[in-house]
Amino acid sequence: MAKRRIVLTFPKDQVERPIIYRLSKDYDLVMNILRAQVMPKEVGRLVMELTGSKEEINQGLKYLKESGVEVESMAQDIKLREEDCTHCGACTAVCPSGALFLNRTTWEVVFDRDKCLLCEHCIPACPYRVIESTF
Amino acid sequence: MSKTYQEINQRIKKGEAVVLTAEEVIDLAKEKGTDEVAKKVDVVTTGTFAPMCSSGLILNFGHSEPPIKMSKVWLNDVPAYAGLAAVDAYVGASEISTVRGFDYGGGHLIEDLVAGKRIKLHATAYATDCYPRKEITTFIDLNSINQAVLFNPRNAYQNYAAATNSSDKILHTYMGILLPRFGNVTYCSAGQLSPLLNDPCYRTIGVGTRIFLGGGEGYVAWEGTQHNPIRERADNGIPLGPAGTLALIGDIKGMNRNYLRGATFTRYGVSLAVGIGIPIPVLDEEMAFYVSVADADIYTSVLDYSVPSRSRPAIGRFSYAQLKSGQIEIEGKKVPAAPLSSYRKAREIAQTLKEWIASGKFLLTEPVRRLPLETTFKPLEVKEE
Ligand code: SF4
């Protein structure tokens, strides 16, 4: 099983087509939608994690591209400026997934990108404005 | 077995003093007992790093040609108080920028100044015979001005209540973002490393005590505002909620940005995070007992911030060992607990101060005046006349 995190941008005329449905039906992919911004007749954006075999993922991505959907791999969506972090832990108070947590031996804050849901709750919770989103 | 300040300082000067951090001494006390701590250890160093709103900076800009008696002053668009002599001003950590609002305030200004950045100074005045100028706009930095003295009326709270939220709404507070229906708990104390929790009855921390402040040297100037020593205490002498406070003073010219950081609390305001470390002489067995306190022996209340009153209801009482485990139980529900105070920085500060003392360059001072043990913290009543 492989996992890929991708950002999809749907052109205006594609927003209302059942592209996502086909993706799960025809390519047997498990989709975990992390964030969505889809308004009728506007450009839509979707951040999701695909789980399936490598082959199925590649087929699915090919189908998306052929349907006119722009596919980017998701890289560094949430960024923590290490050098400015005070390791206070305030951000861990609001992180729903445990992606941000305190190592209780070193008392440093650790960011586990794989667990991040991109909800951005941590951004306003950091008093030092050390967390940024590149979405 | 007791020691005097003079004896301890002699040992520091000779490089013979035994200095431990407030964390390290706990292990020694557990293994060998507090009488051994009293015999072996000369000094215990503490540390804390957290937002402390009641902080600010006294500035003297020097005189321009022609001179001005500044009556309104802005520094990077943050208003400063100038109702002092011609070119003196005080800028509070919680003051916000007239342009950038909560994104920039007094705390950020202090951080920028200490980091060596150029700061825009704008001032207006009514002209007088000896001060004819009515307006000035110029740039200053830490080296171009005469004084830049941190004077913090209330820092280093001896314990602080933790916060939670029973309501259905998200709350934006100075205790951080509180999630609905007991979604989280936040707390703000270094616990076992915190200065006033290691000298709970203010035997050695008093007016004139030399300390680590913002990465440089500072002094305890006075008791802090809202100093409330009569707070209920546990058998070990430790207050069970916010009690004593300290007013601190120090030249920011020797400080650094690692320990003075502007902070923004979303939809609440701005503040300054201050790094403080206080050395505690182990004068006798009583002090040895106090400095050996551990998180499991320090308790605080969790208050419900959904009640916007000066007396918020308490949900329960927990030890810092429980809070620091990252989870406590409220009404049968497991609630994540997170700090606002950086324990890593508190550790760093206690360690740095330990090195300063061990290397002989930082001597202890005997307080010239004790902090009060009796004053009370009065509320403000709203009166018609
Ligand atoms: S974006 Fe959400 S899940 Fe990711 S680290 Fe921030 S709070 Fe946690």
Ligand code: SF4
């Ligand atoms: S709240 Fe900000 S400064 Fe504090 S640990 Fe999180 S990222 Fe670092």
